[in-house]
Amino acid sequence: MSSLLLKDASQVVTAPATPMRGRAMRDLVVMEHASVYIDAGVIKAVGPLQQIEDSIDASVTVIEMAGKCIMPGMVDSHTHLVFAGTREEEFGQKIAGATYQEIAAAGGGILKTVRDTRQASKEELIEIDLKYLTSALRHGTTTMEIKSGYGLDLETELKILDVVQTLKKTQPVELIPTFIGAHAVPPGKSVSQYAQEVIAMMPLVADKAEFCDVFCESGYFGLEETHAILEAARQHGLKLRLHANQFSNNNGARLAVEMGALSVDHLEQISTEEIALLAGSDTCATLLPGVSLFLNYGYPPARQLIDAGCIVALASDFNPGSCMCLNMQLIYSLACTQMRMTPAEAFTAVTANAAYALDRPQLGVIAAGAQADVLVIEALHYGMIPYFYGENHVNMVIKKGEIVAG
């Protein structure tokens, strides 16, 4: 493993710790004219060169960083990356005014993706996903959660989780698999019948996933089914996360807190009471502004969540129906312009807090002893990322101490 000295950057920027809560999310550590020394995959020293040079090995590879920023690799803590096919025709139909029911009647929507994914081989899925992961990495994502959920049967859910296991070994983005058999209800089955099937899948998927998730929403999986599925998941050693409060308020956020889920995601329709509950808990509120942009509906109340003291993270929710976007820099920008998060708060939300949401406290910060997941940004100030939006500002990506892009 090589050692690297990233020498004399305009700024080295990091959240001070993982996680940060409420308005403390804006208390970034910004070191000007600082350097970062990396050895054996770990950050060994950070600070002005004259303070750290005694610790640096003579054989180090030196890379000049003048005019650039250094920040932690971004963590995308909510994606549905493994699926076959795309739905650009349906996108056009929706914009032209077609309703959800008309699209479903014409064979579109999530069930189209389920059909395509069931038909695809593992090799086909791997080929598609490698392209997506390469794009995400070039845009600065060094760690990503990936959910199953386009199988809705045991065979395909296992196939998706196997694809994630293969992708873990064949490309540099660190992947964390989540089982979400309860993503939708397959045609011809009742919710309670299918929830029982998902519970029966648990012992067979448990060693291929780290987390279990449920789409908790009226018309999908209600509180009772969600509780039963998550309880079964916990008994099989899986950690918990939840899709909740997206289209309606069904108290999913409360359930997530009560069950000790590490993250509850979406929250477009969260009540003041649930915000207070979340603020008093260790459950992370993960917001997905790319979905609000793409579906053209309201954004979650990021300001209220932060002002109340919640741990807030940001993620893409990359999926073919509601967010075809892998660019976390754009998600960062949307959080600022559309949800009024400050550039510093949103920085913490795409790094340290997103790492927390995936139970990876050693990621998401630049500090001695942290895993060396580092981005070099082509700017004098990190605030250029949300400000100069739609642009790829990433100049170099370092994962576990190795240069993997740029």
Ligand SMILES: [Zn+2]
């Ligand atoms: Zn999702």
